Amino acid sequence: MAFRMPLRWRLAGRISSRKSASSSLPSATSVLRQQRRAYSSKPPKSGPSGSIKFWPFAAIVGLGSLGYIGLINRRKDMPTTKPTAAPTAAPTAAPTAGQLPAPAKSTPTFSSDDVTVIFVLGGPGAGKGTQCSKLVAEHGFTHLSAGDLLRAEQERPGSQFGDLIRDYIKNGLIVPMEVTVQLLENAMTEALRKSGSSKGRFLIDGFPRKMDQAHKFEETVCPAKLVLFYDCPEETMEARLLERGKTSGRADDNAESIRKRFRTFVETSMPVVKYYEEVGKAVKIDATAKPDQVFQKTQKTLADRLGANF
Structure with a gap:
């Protein structure tokens, strides 16, 4: 027969267990007090390890943006260039009547063994010009006047250099070297062709007027054997030119052009004379005397330097 607990005992046990459970739970009042304290107090500060600083990232982004904008602006200012193909050498065409290309040779056209060149400055x-005419008449030289060749070229119909030469001469300036050198070479070639011989003697009057002309001519046409320098005071030369201008019809025989030519000669041509004096090729001749007296000095100079039969 099973044992049954009396009713009063069971009731007493239930009441006891409810009291113990209720005593272990917090009361509503205590919970409410805790919540009030939680809302009224300040939140706890996070430690240094938990903080995230955004200003370094902002600085990096800002600097990068500024650098990119600067690069774009620099590229806008830079000129745009297109790649070009390597230059190819153009074929050299034969000179036509209106063309006077500068010689592009590495060796002279004429040998100094066959051709004698004397510069007259x-x-x-x-x-x-007067002394050259006398040497032509008495000793068989060929006289080439750079000035006469240039004036003839400027008057030649169809010349592409006519206007250029005219402007340079009128202003007392030196015509570009390439034109003058080619004209002289053409004239020498034509003179030898007419003579039927490869040998000749040339007086080149009024050339070279600059050092680059001298080097260009000797490198591409023929080395000079001698330089005759006729020295004369400026006042004497001006008087002669003004007198000549009355009948010559030359545009540069006027006082203004004459003075420009004097300045050009002193500044550009005298260094040529000094250079040839230093290398022992130039001879100074006093040109203030009468033409016949000057010619006697000229003949003696040539005999001393080139031999009695020069």
């Missing part, structure tokens, strides 16, 4: 009005 002096200021405008020094008497270079």
Whole structure:
């Protein structure tokens, strides 16, 4: 027979267990007090390890943006260039009647063993042309005047250099070297062709007027054997040119052009004379005397330097 607990005992046990459970739970009042304390107090501060700082990232982004904008602006300012193909050498065409290309040779056209070249220098009005004419008449030289060749070229119909030469001469300036050198070479070639011989003697009057002309001519046409320098005071030369201008019809035989030519000669041509004096090729001749007296000095100079039969 099973044992049954009396009713009063069971009731007493239930009441006891409810009291113990209720005593272990917090009361509503205590819970409410805790919540009030939680809302009224400040939140706890996070430690240094938990904080995230955004200003370094912002600085990096800002600097990068500024650098990119600067690069774009620099590229806008830079000129745009297109790749070009390597230059190819153009074929050299034969000179036509209106073309005077500068010689592009590495060796002279004429040998100094066959061709004698004498440069005749002096200021405008020094008497270079007069002395050359006498040497042609008495000793068989071929006289080439750079000035006469240039004037003839400027008047030649169809010349592409006519206007250029005219402007340079009128202003007392030196015509570009390439034109003058080619004209002289053409004239020498034509003179030898007419003579039927490869040998010749040339007096080149009024050339070279600059050092680059001298080097260009000797490198591409023929080395010079001698330089005759006719020295004369400026006042004497000016008087001669003004007198000649009355009948010559030359546009540069006027006072203004004459003075420009004097300045050009002193500044550009005298260094040529000094250079040839230093290398022992130039001879100075006093040109203030009468033409016949100057010619006697010229003949003696040539005999001393080139031999009695020069």
